[in-house]
Amino acid sequence: MVNETVRRRHSLTYFVVFSIAMALIASGCNTLKGSKAIRPIKEYENMIIGRFDADYVGTANCLSACHEHDRLKQDFDASTMGAQLKQESGLPLVDCESCHGPGSIAIQGLTAEVVKQNSQKGMKTKCDANALINLKLLPAPAQSLICLKCHTANATFNLHNWSASTHSINDVSCFNCHHVHGSPDLKVKPIKTGRMCFECHKATQVEFVLPSHHPLNEGRIFCTDCHDAHGGSANKLLRKETIKETCTQCHPEKRGPFSYEHADVMEDCLTCHSPHGTVNNNLLVAREPFLCLQCHEGHRITSRTGGNTSAESRRAFYSRCTDCHSRIHGTDLPSASGKGRFTQ
Ligand code: HEC
Ligand code: HEC
Ligand code: HEC
Ligand code: HEC
Ligand code: HEC
Ligand code: HEC
Ligand code: HEC
Ligand code: HEC
Ligand code: HEC
Numbered sequence: 448m449v450n451e452t453v454r455r456r457h458s459l460t461y462f463v464v465f466s467i468a469m470a471l472i473a474s475g476c477n478t479l480k481g482s483k484a485i486r487p488i489k490e491y492e493n494m495i496i497g498r499f500d501a502d503y504v505g506t507a508n509c510l511s512a513c514h515e516h517d518r519l520k521q522d523f524d525a526s527t528m529g530a531q532l533k534q535e536s537g538l539p540l541v542d543c544e545s546c547h548g549p550g551s552i553a554i555q556g557l558t559a560e561v562v563k564q565n566s567q568k569g570m571k572t573k574c575d576a577n578a579l580i581n582l583k584l585l586p587a588p589a590q591s592l593i594c595l596k597c598h599t600a601n602a603t604f605n606l607h608n609w610s611a612s613t614h615s616i617n618d619v620s621c622f623n624c625h626h627v628h629g630s631p632d633l634k635v636k637p638i639k640t641g642r643m644c645f646e647c648h649k650a651t652q653v654e655f656v657l658p659s660h661h662p663l664n665e666g667r668i669f670c671t672d673c674h675d676a677h678g679g680s681a682n683k684l685l686r687k688e689t690i691k692e693t694c695t696q697c698h699p700e701k702r703g704p705f706s707y708e709h710a711d712v713m714e715d716c717l718t719c720h721s722p723h724g725t726v727n728n729n730l731l732v733a734r735e736p737f738l739c740l741q742c743h744e745g746h747r748i749t750s751r752t753g754g755n756t757s758a759e760s761r762r763a764f765y766s767r768c769t770d771c772h773s774r775i776h777g778t779d780l781p782s783a784s785g786k787g788r789f790t791q
Contacts, residue, residue: 488596489503489549492548492549492580493548493549495548495580495585495589496548496549496552496578496579496580498552498578500551500552501548501549501550501551501552501578502549502551503544503549503550503551504544504549504550504551504554505542505544506542506543506544508550508554509542509543509544509550509553509554509574510543511559511562513554513557513571513572513573513574514543519628521631522628522630522631523543523627523628523631525631526631526632526633527633527634528541528627528633529541529631539597541597545597546580546582546593546594546627547579547580547582548579548580550574550578550579552575552578553574553575553576553577553578553579554574554575555575555578557572557574580593582622586618587618587619587620587623588615588618588620590620590621590622591609591615591620591621591622593621594621594625595609595621605675605677606677607677608675608677608678608679608680609677609678610678611678612676612677612678612679612684613678613683613684614676614677614678614684615678619647623646623647624643624676635671637669637671637672638666638669640669640670640671640676641655641663641664641669641670644670644676651723654721654723654724654725655723655724656724657724657725657726658724658725658726658727658728659724659725659726659727659728659729659730659731660723660724660725660730661722661723661724661730663723668697672686672696672697673685673686673687673693673722674686689714690714690715690716690717691713691714691715691716693722694716694720694722701713701716701776701777703776703777704777705776705777705778705779706778706779706780706781706787707777707778707779707780707781707786707787707788707789708777708787709775709776709777709789712742713776713777717732718732719731719732719733719738720732735766735767735768735769736765736766736767736768739768740765743768745765771790772788772789772790773789773790773791774789774790774791775789777789778791
C-alpha cells in the first residue's frame with residue numbers, strides 16, 4: 448500500500464519533470480526555428496567587453512578622437528568593405544565598431560577640445576582600447592564569428608563549408624589568413640597564398656623545393672588551384688571531388704578514356720605521383736623500376752614479346768620500364784602483339 452503511493456507519487460514527479468522538460472525543449476526549438484539570434488548581437492558584444500552600458504557611437508565619433516589620420520582608416524575607406532559605407536548599396540554597413548565592438552566607453556571624455564589641446568602639445572590622443580573587444584585574445588571560433596555575422600554562408604558562397612572544414616575544426620580563424628588592415632585590397636591574390644599557407648605548413652614548403660616539384664615558387668601554380676582553404680566536400684580541402692579531376696584540369700591529356708587503360712590505377716594519380724614535390728623525376732613517389740615492381744614482376748624480352756634473351760636485353764629487365772612502356776598513362780594504340788602494353 449505504502450509502496451503503491453510512493454510509486455504513484457514518483458510517477459507524478461516524473462510526469463511533471465517530463466512535461467517541463469518537453470515545454471522547455473519545444474520553446475527552445477521554436478526560438479531556433481525562428482532563425483534569429485536569441486539575443487541581439489549587440490548584447491553579445493557588450494558581454495564580450497564586459498560592459499552592458501557600452502554603446503555604438505559611429506565611425507565619425509570614433510575616428511575624430513583617435514584615428515583621424517591613420518593609414519588604417521584610409522586603407523579601410525578604400526577597401527571593398529569600407530566602400531560599403533554607401534548606404535544605397537543595400538549591403539550591411541561596415542564600420543570600425545562592426546568588428547571592434549561598441550566604442551562609447553573607449554572614447555569617453557575625448558572631446559574635440561581634449562584632442563585639440565593634446566595636438567597643440569604635440570601629443571596624439573589615444574582612446575581606451577581596453578574598453579573595446581580584444582580581438583587578439585578571443586578564441587579562434589569566436590574570432591571567426593566576428594566575420595561570419597556578415598559573411599554568412601548565404602552571403603559569401605565560398606564559406607558554405609567553413610564550419611566543417613579541417614581549418615575551422617583545428618582552430619584556424621579568419622584572422623590567421625585575412626589581415627583586414629594589411630592593405631586596402633582585401634582580395635587574396637593567388638601569388639600571395641604560398642607565403643600565407645607556409646606560415647603553418649612548413650612540411651609542404653619543404654616539398655616545393657625538392658628536385659622535382661610543381662612550379663609554385665616559380666609562380667606558375669598556386670595552392671588555391673587545388674585547395675580551398677575554406678573547406679569543401681572533398682578530402683584534404685581539395686576543390687575537386689577526386690584526385691584525377693584535380694590533376695586533369697591542367698593535364699587533360701591524361702584523362703582518357705583510352706582503348707588501353709592502365710586498369711583503374713589511373714583513377715588515383717597519387718598511386719605514382721606526389722602532388723607537391725619529390726626527390727624523383729616527374730614527381731614520382733618512387734624511382735623506376737621500383738615504382739612498377741610494387742605491382743608487377745620484371746620480365747625478359749623473349750621472342751614472344753618481340754625481343755631476345757641476350758645479356759644486353761636482360762639488363763633492360765630492371766631498368767626504366769617506361770623506356771619501352773612509354774605510354775604508361777594509357778594509349779589507343781596496341782603493342783606489337785596486338786595487346787595493350789603501353790609501348791606506343
Ligand atoms: C572587418 C573587421 C574589422 C573592421 C571593420 C575594422 N577592424 Fe580594426 N582590426 C580588426 C582585426 C581582426 C584586427 C587585428 C587583430 C590581430 O592583429 O590579429 C584589428 C586591429 C586594429 C587595430 C590595432 C592594430 C595593430 O596593429 O595592433 C586598430 C588600431 C584598429 N584595428 C582600428 C580600426 C579602425 C579605426 C577601424 C575603422 C576604420 C577598424 N579597425 C575597422 C578587424 C577590423
Ligand atoms: C558588418 C559586416 C561585415 C563584417 C563584420 C565583416 N565583413 Fe567582410 N565584407 C562585408 C561587406 C559588405 C563586404 C563587401 C561586399 C562583398 O564583397 O561581399 C566585405 C568584403 C570582404 C572581403 C573582400 C571580398 C572581395 O571580394 O573583395 C573580405 C576578404 C572580407 N570581407 C573579409 C572579412 C573578414 C576576414 C572579416 C572578419 C575580420 C570580415 N570580413 C567582417 C561585410 C562585413
Ligand atoms: C587558411 C587560410 C584562410 C582562412 C582560415 C580563411 N580564408 Fe578566406 N580566403 C583565403 C584565400 C586563399 C582566399 C582566395 C582564394 C579562395 O577563395 O580560395 C580567400 C578568399 C576569401 C574571400 C573572397 C575574397 C577573395 O579574395 O576572393 C572572403 C570574403 C573570405 N575569404 C572570407 C573569409 C572568412 C570570413 C573567413 C573565416 C570564416 C576566412 N575567409 C578564412 C584563405 C583563408
Ligand atoms: C594558422 C595556421 C594555418 C594556416 C595559415 C594555414 N593552415 Fe592549413 N592547416 C592548419 C592546421 C592546424 C591543419 C590541421 C592539422 C594538420 O593537418 O596539420 C591544416 C590542415 C590543412 C590541410 C589538410 C586538410 C585535411 O583535411 O587533412 C590542407 C590541404 C591545408 N591545411 C591547406 C592550407 C592552405 C592551402 C593554406 C593557405 C591558403 C593553409 N592551409 C593555411 C593550419 C593552417
Ligand atoms: C597540384 C595540386 C596541388 C597544389 C598546387 C597544392 N596541393 Fe596540397 N595537396 C594536393 C593533394 C592532391 C593532396 C592530397 C594528398 C593525399 O591525399 O595524400 C594535398 C595535400 C595537402 C596537405 C595535407 C598533408 C599532406 O601533405 O598530405 C596539405 C597541408 C597541403 N596539401 C598544403 C598545400 C599548400 C600549403 C599548398 C601551396 C603551397 C598546396 N598544398 C598546393 C594537391 C595540391
Ligand atoms: C593548376 C594546374 C595544375 C594542376 C591542377 C596540376 N598540375 Fe601538374 N603541372 C602543372 C605545371 C604548370 C607543371 C610544369 C610543367 C612544365 O614545367 O612544363 C606541371 C608538371 C607536372 C609533372 C611533371 C613534373 C616534372 O618534374 O617535370 C607531373 C608528374 C605532374 N604535373 C603531375 C600532376 C598531378 C599528379 C596532379 C594532381 C595531383 C597535377 N599535376 C595537377 C600544372 C598543374
Ligand atoms: C602507374 C603509375 C602512374 C600513374 C597512376 C600516373 N602516372 Fe603520371 N607518370 C608516371 C611515370 C612513370 C611518368 C614518367 C614518364 C616518363 O618518364 O616517360 C609519369 C609522368 C607524368 C607527367 C609528366 C610527363 C608527361 O607525360 O607529361 C604528368 C604530367 C603526369 N604523369 C600526370 C599524371 C596524371 C594527371 C595522372 C592521373 C590521371 C597520372 N600521371 C597517373 C606514372 C604514373
Ligand atoms: C598500384 C599497382 C600498379 C603500379 C604501381 C603499376 N601498375 Fe601496371 N598494371 C597494374 C594493373 C592492376 C594492371 C592490369 C593488369 C591486368 O589487367 O592483368 C596493369 C597493367 C600493366 C601493363 C599491361 C599488362 C597487361 O597484362 O595488360 C603494363 C605493360 C604495365 N602495367 C606496366 C607498368 C609500368 C611500366 C609501371 C611503372 C611505371 C606500372 N605498370 C605500375 C597495376 C600497377
Ligand atoms: C626493353 C623494353 C622493355 C622494358 C625495359 C620493359 N618492358 Fe615490359 N614489355 C616489353 C614488351 C616489348 C612487352 C610485350 C609487348 C607486346 O605485348 O607486344 C612487354 C610486356 C610487359 C608486360 C605484360 C605482361 C607480359 O609479360 O607480357 C608487363 C606487365 C610489363 N611489360 C611490365 C614491365 C615492367 C614492370 C618493366 C620494368 C621493370 C618493364 N616491363 C620493362 C618491353 C619492355
